[in-house]
Amino acid sequence: MVSGAGSNMAALLEASTDPAYGAAVVAVGADREGTEGIARAERAGFATFVTPFSKFADRAEWNAELAERIGAYEPDLVVSAGFMRLLGPEVLNRYTVINIHPALLPAFPGAHAVRDALAYGVKITGATVHIVDEGVDTGPVIDQVAVRVEPGDDVASLHARIKTVEREMLVDVVGRLAREGWTLRDRDVRLGSGPASTHE
Ligand code: GAR
Numbered sequence: 001m002v003s004g005a006g007s008n009m010a011a012l013l014e015a016s017t018d019p020a021y022g023a024a025v026v027a028v029g030a031d032r033e034g035t036e037g038i039a040r041a042e043r044a045g046f047a048t049f050v051t052p053f054s055k056f057a058d059r060a061e062w063n064a065e066l067a068e069r070i071g072a073y074e075p076d077l078v079v080s081a082g083f084m085r086l087l088g089p090e091v092l093n094r095y096t097v098i099n100i101h102p103a104l105l106p107a108f109p110g111a112h113a114v115r116d117a118l119a120y121g122v123k124i125t126g127a128t129v130h131i132v133d134e135g136v137d138t139g140p141v142i143d144q145v146a147v148r149v150e151p152g153d154d155v156a157s158l159h160a161r162i163k164t165v166e167r168e169m170l171v172d173v174v175g176r177l178a179r180e181g182w183t184l185r186d187r188d189v190r191l192g193s194g195p196a197s198t199h200e
Contacts, residue, residue, distance in 0.1 A: 001031070008163070009037050010041075023177070029069060031066075032052050037082065059088060075095065077095070100166050104128060104144055105130060107125075115155050123149050126147045177191055
């Protein structure tokens with residue numbers, strides 16, 4: 001699932017062309033029309049769909065329709081790769097969803113993580129892959145990579161370095177989830193076995 005440029009998604013598309021990778025992308029979806037992410041996926045020959053948030057009366061209706069659209073592809077895993085909408089129970093009770101976030105959670109959740117980390121003045125930030133629950137970037141952490149803030153960094157330069165490590169980590173995590181599963185807080189996350197429980 002994408003909302004913008006889709007560089008993380010594109011890294012997954014490329015990785016999934018190798019059968020040894022263990023995971024294959026079945027479709028790419030977006031929450032709005034006209035994203036570069038969807039255009040990229042179409043150019044690469046992947047199935048795409050758009051469920052525009054703006055066309056629905058409320059969040060629950062949009063989530064219900066999104067769950068149906070996703071369901072058409074019967075995925076074992078949904079990857080939020082620069083997908084900038086909160087998902088509700090309609091989606092989360094049906095699928096395991098992971099998200100990539102450009103900060104070391106639980107620091108700097110939300111839509112402006114890179115800006116917020118810079119403004120705070122941290123010297124190390126990074127990227128996190130986590131299971132999505134109903135909170136804002138609150139689900140169990142699967143993996144993290146640190147990125148040092150360099151003198152003179154602005155949001156664009158820091159985000160570009162974070163995105164480089166995000167792509168590598170996301171590709172690694174999805175492949176490992178597919179091939180081996182993952183144990184989080186003493187629970188096994190196995191693909192193909194329904195939504196991951198994030199309740200302790
Ligand atoms: C990525 O840096 C991702 O971590 C971030 O949006 C960017 C999408 O880039 N996501 C969030 O901030 C979610 N809170 P991409 O479209 O090129 O993959």
